[in-house]
Amino acid sequence: MNTLITCTVNGEERTALADTRDTLLELLRDRLGLTGAKEGCGNGNCGTCTVLIDGAAVCSCLMLAQEAPGHDILTIEGLAKADTLHPIQQAIVESGGTQCGFCTPGIVLSAKALLDANALPTDAEIRHAIAGNLCRCTGYGKIVEAIHSAATTLAGR
Amino acid sequence: MAPKPSSAYQIVGKRLPRVDAKERVTGQALYPADLTIPGMVHAKLLRSPHAHARIRSIDVARAQALKGVLAVVTAADFPELPVGATIPMGETGYDMWMIAAVNLARGKVHWVGQPVAGVAAVDVHVAEAALALIEVDYEPLPAVLDIAAAMDPVAPVLHEHVFTKGVEPRPRAPSNVGSRTVIARGNVARALEGAAARQRIRVEVDTAHQGYLEPQAVVAQVDANGFATVWASTQAQFTAELMIARMLGMAQSRLKVVPLEIGGGFGGKIAIHGEAVAVRLAQKCGRPVKLTLTREEVLQGGSGPPAGALIDVAVAADDGGRLVAIEGTYCMDAGGLPGLSPSLLMQASAALYQTPNLHLQGYDVVTNKPRTEAYRGPGGIQAAFAMEQAMDALCQRLDLDPLEFRKRNAAVTGSTMPIGTPFPSIGLTTILQCVGEHPCWTDPLTQGRLPRGRGLALGYWRGTSMTSAGHITITGDGRPMVTMGAIDLSGTRTTMAQVVAEEFGVPISDIHISTGDTKSVGYSDGAAGSRVARTMTAALIEASRDALAQLAGRAAEKLQCRAEDLSYARGVFRSRQIGGPAISLAELMQATLTDGAVVGRGVSTKLPLGVEIGAHVCDVEVDTATGQVTVLRYTAFQDVGLALNPAAVEGQIEGSVVQGLGWALTEGFDYGPDGRLRNASLLDYRMPTALDVPKIECVIVETPVPNVPYGVRGVGEVPIVPPAACVANAIARATGVRLTRMPMTPERVLSALEALARP
Numbered sequence A: 001m002n003t004l005i006t007c008t009v010n011g012e013e014r015t016a017l018a019d020t021r022d023t024l025l026e027l028l029r030d031r032l033g034l035t036g037a038k039e040g041c042g043n044g045n046c047g048t049c050t051v052l053i054d055g056a057a058v059c060s061c062l063m064l065a066q067e068a069p070g071h072d073i074l075t076i077e078g079l080a081k082a083d084t085l086h087p088i089q090q091a092i093v094e095s096g097g098t099q100c101g102f103c104t105p106g107i108v109l110s111a112k113a114l115l116d117a118n119a120l121p122t123d124a125e126i127r128h129a130i131a132g133n134l135c136r137c138t139g140y141g142k143i144v145e146a147i148h149s150a151a152t153t154l155a156g157r
Numbered sequence B: 001m002a003p004k005p006s007s008a009y010q011i012v013g014k015r016l017p018r019v020d021a022k023e024r025v026t027g028q029a030l031y032p033a034d035l036t037i038p039g040m041v042h043a044k045l046l047r048s049p050h051a052h053a054r055i056r057s058i059d060v061a062r063a064q065a066l067k068g069v070l071a072v073v074t075a076a077d078f079p080e081l082p083v084g085a086t087i088p089m090g091e092t093g094y095d096m097w098m099i100a101a102v103n104l105a106r107g108k109v110h111w112v113g114q115p116v117a118g119v120a121a122v123d124v125h126v127a128e129a130a131l132a133l134i135e136v137d138y139e140p141l142p143a144v145l146d147i148a149a150a151m152d153p154v155a156p157v158l159h160e161h162v163f164t165k166g167v168e169p170r171p172r173a174p175s176n177v178g179s180r181t182v183i184a185r186g187n188v189a190r191a192l193e194g195a196a197a198r199q200r201i202r203v204e205v206d207t208a209h210q211g212y213l214e215p216q217a218v219v220a221q222v223d224a225n226g227f228a229t230v231w232a233s234t235q236a237q238f239t240a241e242l243m244i245a246r247m248l249g250m251a252q253s254r255l256k257v258v259p260l261e262i263g264g265g266f267g268g269k270i271a272i273h274g275e276a277v278a279v280r281l282a283q284k285c286g287r288p289v290k291l292t293l294t295r296e297e298v299l300q301g302g303s304g305p306p307a308g309a310l311i312d313v314a315v316a317a318d319d320g321g322r323l324v325a326i327e328g329t330y331c332m333d334a335g336g337l338p339g340l341s342p343s344l345l346m347q348a349s350a351a352l353y354q355t356p357n358l359h360l361q362g363y364d365v366v367t368n369k370p371r372t373e374a375y376r377g378p379g380g381i382q383a384a385f386a387m388e389q390a391m392d393a394l395c396q397r398l399d400l401d402p403l404e405f406r407k408r409n410a411a412v413t414g415s416t417m418p419i420g421t422p423f424p425s426i427g428l429t430t431i432l433q434c435v436g437e438h439p440c441w442t443d444p445l446t447q448g449r450l451p452r453g454r455g456l457a458l459g460y461w462r463g464t465s466m467t468s469a470g471h472i473t474i475t476g477d478g479r480p481m482v483t484m485g486a487i488d489l490s491g492t493r494t495t496m497a498q499v500v501a502e503e504f505g506v507p508i509s510d511i512h513i514s515t516g517d518t519k520s521v522g523y524s525d526g527a528a529g530s531r532v533a534r535t536m537t538a539a540l541i542e543a544s545r546d547a548l549a550q551l552a553g554r555a556a557e558k559l560q561c562r563a564e565d566l567s568y569a570r571g572v573f574r575s576r577q578i579g580g581p582a583i584s585l586a587e588l589m590q591a592t593l594t595d596g597a598v599v600g601r602g603v604s605t606k607l608p609l610g611v612e613i614g615a616h617v618c619d620v621e622v623d624t625a626t627g628q629v630t631v632l633r634y635t636a637f638q639d640v641g642l643a644l645n646p647a648a649v650e651g652q653i654e655g656s657v658v659q660g661l662g663w664a665l666t667e668g669f670d671y672g673p674d675g676r677l678r679n680a681s682l683l684d685y686r687m688p689t690a691l692d693v694p695k696i697e698c699v700i701v702e703t704p705v706p707n708v709p710y711g712v713r714g715v716g717e718v719p720i721v722p723p724a725a726c727v728a729n730a731i732a733r734a735t736g737v738r739l740t741r742m743p744m745t746p747e748r749v750l751s752a753l754e755a756l757a758r759p
Helices: A024-031 A087-095 A104-117 A123-129 A141-155 B021-025 B061-065 B096-103 B124-131 B147-151 B188-194 B237-248 B275-285 B295-302 B343-350 B380-398 B402-409 B428-437 B492-504 B532-559 B585-595 B646-665 B723-735 B746-757
Strands: A002-009 A012-019 A050-053 A056-059 A072-074 B041-047 B053-059 B069-074 B115-121 B135-140 B177-185 B197-205 B217-222 B228-232 B255-259 B289-292 B309-317 B323-335 B357-366 B452-461 B468-474 B480-484 B512-515 B566-569 B572-575 B582-584 B599-604 B612-622 B629-639 B696-701
Touching (some): A050 A104, A056 A104, B041 B124, B188 B309, B188 B357, B228 B237, B275 B289, B323 B343, B323 B380, B343 B357, B380 B452, B380 B646, B402 B428, B428 B612, B428 B629, B480 B532, B492 B512, B532 B599, B582 B585, B612 B723, B646 B723
Parallel strands (some): A002 A072, B228 B255
Antiparallel strands (some): A050 A056, A050 A072, B053 B135, B309 B323, B468 B599
8 A cells, every 4th residue: 555655864855655565665665766875785784775853863775665754864865065075084085995895885874873972982882872773895994994984084173 | 126225215115194095084985885876675694504514495485475585596597607717817717617606506505694596675674584485405414514523535525526636646535635746855754763853733713804994895787788787895806707707608808897995804895795696687587786794794604704713833953943844734724615725824824944855745735614715925924823832833933042043043145945946035143133122022021910921933925926017198287197907905906006106207186097997997816815006006107107207209200309308207308408398297298289199008916026025013912800911012024025115015014914913812613513603793703802902012124025016015915913822932931831723723722722731
């Protein structure tokens, strides 16, 4: 069965028809055309579908589209301001923290949730914050380095 | 021309950010699952619930009748390819009979998850419902699930046409052993017998998975003229096109494969997994079709995992610590269809040692599990897990430092490779020297509450060369626009933009670079075998020089001088006369655009190999109460010839090592007695998270390969080879226990510790 869903995504009010079986990830990808969040497993184990719900990192494959109304949803498409990358994105570009790129949107958003709550995290805190985001290409070192560097940039503002 | 050090170049060898990083961090990078085209419908595959069964019949009538179902296909919708059908690829070709069976079973199923039928429907939910309505009448057969059982002479036989190749006389009965491969010299039995010290180790390696985060996905569209376009996640667009065309019995000229971004491949996306089925469905229903595998499908028989193995190695040395013999038997699990060649992994495991006596034999064994495919230096980590542990145990027996032992026995430039030919220029001696001087080796092991140990292991991978092509069109504003045949797995667009920028003497930001589809660029082999950076560099240098020669002709005309009187530097042609006229590429193209296109072409074939060598050192801590192994410190030394981009090289090494650590410690397929994978999810199949691994330190050594542009070697494969042995050697030094089963899970470590403690 299809129902109309209205929710706030990247600061805009969006309305779409969605199947009652659709996950939030399917709503974002298939109904709203926001394909930055990926489906790597569909079970909440890999973190490629991570979005921020009211500031918290959530696996959008584990939430139903029907639960979206009333929440403020941020996807990777809403992070950069026009031509200017967010410092986390900029740091990942500079450090070589992205290879195939499939995990990258989720990792950027998990990192944002971390830095919003903890401005200067330790190495262990960073690794803990992205432990729900699998990356198969980088071995994580350059991602951790990038998040440290972004924290420094943000703290200096 | 002797290669120069990286400091001699302006752009090559520099630590530059990826040219395509922005689209990755903003979510704009487009993978096939992200693609939607008007009218598109969705496909699902029906998969075998049996590990081994005969298909008596398939009835699709009820599925076909379901509202919303647009097409159903089975193997009957495809031409039957005979055993022995091949397509060209590299040195051996690709077995198309096998590829067809991987994509759709015909007559028999050989593993749980092998596709049997495909459905296209208006949405995924309807397609799923239709699968349940397809009636397949199976006659279940006894399944053979592990290597030892499959090699038993009384085992049920999977394929009646498989008679072991490589044994004399030819066997009179079929068996589960596809082939036997032997590499030998000297007399190993006598040398082992008479040696001062010897060690033997037998290891078992569980099947694992490449673990690419992007499940296979494809969109196929067939236009009104019957021309098919396939948007794919592939390591090899031309190989995919050959495979799809052959499976469909379609002319290659009627088909185009467009490679979109690929979310990791590591060898698992060279072959097709559903692409031809999607095309046939699109032909049948007249609508574009998207097929996306779920993670469970990827793990449960829908993709080709790397091979499990049973390996037995014996090594022996004289009392001076010089190797006198290496013997190895490598039984590799090919999965449900034969054709896994163990030759390269056999060579790799013994390549870095000089020995007068060598006997290696390998077996290609079929079992009722998914047909295995490549994974980063295929077979290398399994073989090294045995060989490098045997060498380490021999050092312990001889009471000899493991680094000193390697120095005494290391292969050097000109020494004999396992296949009997001399080694081309290699830098193993330099690597071992670097290890000996590095703090990771000279620092004393830090003490903790739990036992700690330090391990050393070497790795070798041969790689390949094959064919690469690209062309460079000069835009109206004088900038090089590069179209190359290489898929960018992890930085190729960036390193190749560096190469072209270096040739043209212009900033890297002036270069536009993309991967071509199969109808817009010349034939290129896939991104596999550590071949792309080296061979595409050669192709694009040729294309750059071709374009510059054409531009020089135009510049000479414009500047009214002879082409040989021109000099070129940094994007400007200049007459050599003092105070002579000059013209920039931008001015030249503006002035001559309507004279026609400037297109430089380049092809590289049969370039010398760029063999890869690495040495790894790690410190581990073993929790003797739980069996948990923690890697405290990890350092990888690697000879890369010349690092085109050190950040990209480190990225390859760090990621590859972490994959190796995953297989070493936690990643293994757990099959039930029915042949069903019991851990087909990313929760139960445990890949390393950021919490499981330390920062990997890389030490780059540069020993250029002669007659290869910039002296570049392969980089990406060898770093996955040593990690499991390196960790096992560290565990042995920490606890006195040799782990012979991989992955070395806490449960296995604990039971090995308990066995040691028992009187």
